[in-house]
Amino acid sequence: MRQPATIKDVASLAGCGVGTASRVLNKSGPTSNDMKKRVLMAVEELRFEFSEVGRSLQSSKTLTIGCVVPSVANPVYADAVQGAQETFQSAGYQTLLVCTNYDPDIEAQAIRTLIAKQVDGFVLTVGDALSSEGLKSIQRREIPHCLLFNMATDNEKSWSVDDHSAALNVVEAFVEKGHCHLGFLALKFKSSDRARERYQGFVDGCSRYNMPKPALLEIDEDSHALTDLLKEFLNQNPTLTGLFVSNDFLALETIRCARTLGLSVPGDLSIIGFDGIKVGAMVEPTLATIVTDPKGMGSGAARTVLTTIKGEEAPIQPVPELTFSFRAGGSLAFPAAERKGDEKAATLSPPNNLTNKNLKN
Amino acid sequence: MRQPATIKDVASLAGCGVGTASRVLNKSGPTSNDMKKRVLMAVEELRFEFSEVGRSLQSSKTLTIGCVVPSVANPVYADAVQGAQETFQSAGYQTLLVCTNYDPDIEAQAIRTLIAKQVDGFVLTVGDALSSEGLKSIQRREIPHCLLFNMATDNEKSWSVDDHSAALNVVEAFVEKGHCHLGFLALKFKSSDRARERYQGFVDGCSRYNMPKPALLEIDEDSHALTDLLKEFLNQNPTLTGLFVSNDFLALETIRCARTLGLSVPGDLSIIGFDGIKVGAMVEPTLATIVTDPKGMGSGAARTVLTTIKGEEAPIQPVPELTFSFRAGGSLAFPAAERKGDEKAATLSPPNNLTNKNLKN
DNA sequence: TCTCCCAGTGGAAACGTTTCCACTTTTTTT
């Protein structure tokens, strides 16, 4: 028991050749009933289990997939990993998980290691799909893979939210409620092509509705200083009534900070988040947000990889428009000035004569 | 490039034997500077990378750890996995992740597969540490491993929250605020030894303070029917003023349901959660809860496995008392009847003459 | 000058599989 039994042990205990033992256990060739019985008994006796390592060496398949994401502490990625893992699991593949912490060096290093481990495929979220060294290695070796939450390019499949369209939707939601000066609050703006895409969509949306270019508040960490930063930001943008926050946690935090500043949400400031985490619907006010389906995305990317491995060249493509939906919530409403006054101001072409009020310094 | 280069290719391009090439690349023996140069050039030229599969077969080490948890959709496990993964990563190990969805069959099957893949160790949360088939296999083969969030037994190391003590703490927190009839709301009570342990601690705590045995409300899923169940539960326990909820998400959901029923939290019902998720501190009222450190637990379990692998028999043991802490929050307060009336009732030996009020049917 | 030692090297064996080929025995076909 100390040393696990090998197929040779099984063969010699069953009194047959290794080839025969292999054929019995894999049902990969003709075998007599007698032999079957003897081999199976030997397996039982020795508690034999195949070594996948030996198998992999011979078949050059590992039944293992590399899954590279920034961090599973972020529930969006956690859900995606969950979806991918489940899908791979039911297809008989195991998932080798690496978290990069948004660090391109760790990302590159991790991918090298996974390649050395001969994974059969990859599902990965890279920092920047165009420059990622790791992604290039994967492409060069033609290892089946699918991006997740990265922008698709000409030659890359990707399951991801259509950030640009989603941001447009957010603008529309604000406009419907009569907002005409918006802001964008983002975390880790630099290191993520997704965040940039989202911002671009937001800018485009604002310009489409003849609004001023949205004010941008960029923060480094989930910083404790958010309250102060927010205060300064709002002072610099006194007419701003709506804020698009790049993820729901940050949005909840922002609501808390706004309260600390004596502002009411949505009375003084409307907020729309991004991701659609469950708690967003449990809190008061409920959070208006873009709902996405990270688990579905992870599962989809996994299916794409699986079909690529099988050589079936028709993976199910995500339809961009269905990658998200808008969820209304109490954090979005008509600006206070509107409510008291002319409801008609809440039209699609903003009157541009509204100003923000009572931002108590 | 189609077929990755092997060390043989490197050797023949460098004009040396495979042994020499191996020695150069692993610095595992004497080599001349000339050879070093030639081998390194050949590696560059062929873009050679070691196959870990071949290596593993030879060394019977895979530098891979199996990590088995119920689900990473649950942020507690996600954080734990994150911690474990980081720790393993920096020690040069990769993490093979499996989610069991709380299903003992999947658990057993997954562990078998991981054993076949020859993982060097395991970090795992099993449904029931005493009966888990998978755990038995691991023990039988003497594979280094450490439990996570399971109760430690005589011969098993485990990093986990001291659920029993934590539940006692919760009772004390309620008692300090003058509550004298408590309830316990749990999810998946059956399949988890942790939940049972927590309940036991709660029961013990109540009896210690001469309170009636706590009422138990057990639900199957994150059920939509919670509002109705809660209503019925509170009707059946009219004197109940404090509810201990087995996780923070469920606690937030419970607060929402209570509101739907026209009850105020904490006015009519005080609530204490479990886990200490971040949003708990962002919402209104903030959630009183037991704060735990899942990431630290995951990392700790990983360190235990690593030291076991190295044969160092002195893994850092978690100190039970430091596995959790109580965080005060707005969801816990003096019962409404108390507030209006006699503050002195809030003592350690409850007067037993208090009754619950205004539970509007 | 003769040993002896050691740096440097090549190559075979081993790790645990599967697959292929060759061989024997049985069954089917004529």
Added chain:
DNA sequence: AAAAAAAGTGGAAACGTTTCCACTGGGAGA
């Protein structure tokens, strides 16, 4: 009854690596 086909079997080769052993030279010590 003979020939052909099929079923059943054993064993070697291959997968990519490391490690061990054996062999060469050359330099140091006698």
